Amino acid sequence: MNTSDLHDLRDRTRQFARERDWARFHTPKNLAMALSVEVAEVAEHFQWLQSGTGDELDAAGRAAVRHELADVLLYLVQLADKLEVDLHAAAVEKMGLNALKYPPNAARDLAGQPSSD
Amino acid sequence: MNTSDLHDLRDRTRQFARERDWARFHTPKNLAMALSVEVAEVAEHFQWLQSGTGDELDAAGRAAVRHELADVLLYLVQLADKLEVDLHAAAVEKMGLNALKYPPNAARDLAGQPSSD
Amino acid sequence: MNTSDLHDLRDRTRQFARERDWARFHTPKNLAMALSVEVAEVAEHFQWLQSGTGDELDAAGRAAVRHELADVLLYLVQLADKLEVDLHAAAVEKMGLNALKYPPNAARDLAGQPSSD
Amino acid sequence: MNTSDLHDLRDRTRQFARERDWARFHTPKNLAMALSVEVAEVAEHFQWLQSGTGDELDAAGRAAVRHELADVLLYLVQLADKLEVDLHAAAVEKMGLNALKYPPNAARDLAGQPSSD
Secondary structure (H helix, E strand, C coil): CCCCHHHHHHHHHHHHHHHHCCCCCCCCHHHHHHHHHHHHHHHCCCCCCCCCHHCCCCHHHHHHHHHHHHHHHHHHHHHHHHHCHHHHHHHHHHHHHHHCCCCCCCCHHHHHCCCCC | CCCCCHHHHHHHHHHHHHHHCCCCCCCCCHHHHHHHHHHHHHHHHHCCCCCCCEEEHHHHHHHHHHHHHHHHHHHHHHHHCCCCCCHHHHHHHHHHHHHHCCCCCCCCHHHHHHHHH | CCHHHHHHHHHHHHHHHHCCCEEEEEHHHHHHHHHHHHHHHHHHHCCCCCCCCCCHCCHHHHHHHHHHHHHHHHHHHHHHHHHHCCCCHHHHHHHHHHHHHHHCCCEEECCHCCCCC | CCCCCCHHHHHHHHCCCCCCHCCCCCCCCHHHHHHHHHHHEEEEEECCCCCCCHHCCCCCHHHHHHHHHHHHHHHHHHHHHHHCCCCCHHHHHHHHHHHHHHHCCCCCCCHHHHCCC
């Protein structure tokens, strides 16, 4: 597509919520909670896997995870929209900060993993 | 931009992980776990709010949330990449299913809210 | 009961897992993931509520939440057992630290809420 | 101790919140959100581990996890208290249902794992 696909989803979700009068439910707090619930539905598919790769998922599991990843993105887009955050710009900016925090030539061990701070 | 900004982030995160040799850590299972941790860091800002709107956040809180939303997107993009899921296509498809499940003219109450099923 | 009910649950979950040969699945990492999934199932019941009180839940919702709280406790007990953590002792100790961090006479505002640090 | 240690923690958390006038913040919805945030802080310690066992944690990590498990229990106890759920009774009841769902002699594979349904 020749436009931002994140803006496209923002516009689609705005219309979807407007047509259903859901704005009153969509406070940032509620959207953050819904986002965490959807992420857990993704995680549920992986919790008992040994290798932790998608190869351990059957076709039904892979199809379900695909839709749950979609739900995560849709709530993330709506939450960012309510908070007036441009997700792509914020992500590029955050990657720049991460690059300073974790230089490519640093020791490549667990300590080099992004923390969640 | 005149390309997909989700594909742009996918390419940026691939390069970032490659430069740090992080592929061995980035199993779908680990990325799903990291995604849930980042989402909780977003939720933490809203957990005690009364109105649940961003207006209750101070400037520092809003800046922090912006970067945590970015972290959520970055892990989501990496997880989708490992699972070979096109996030925009999956989101549009899921919205189509949601539209069938929640017709615009249906009763507009809590029952009309998307479940997490 | 005249014994620790947390130790009682620890013993019951040990036997339950042993009878099903589930020890191989129950690494602390997997149990932590399962715990987060169960907590999300609790949160799901509250995500769209206005008042956020249990009064907004119907009888079926209250019964479901009761069992999901049970699931959270059961995974928490199993995770603590694997990590050799005595939950009651750890909780009493943590409350002591919280009491120092949040003195009763401190300003009683949002800033006085426990952080998640 | 010769009383229920879960009831002991319930009584301690009631007094702690009362002394700080935190009842107004402690709606079930907010407590469910706080619970999910604390669980993520536990999960954060395990997200990049290879074996997923506590052995990969250093002493500081183990001490931190111990306190985060305590935080999870403290919010769980407070949430159950608000919803008038007796956690031990609910857990024993849920284990009875799980025993019917997963008989000891059933096939012992991933399918035998408790789902999060």
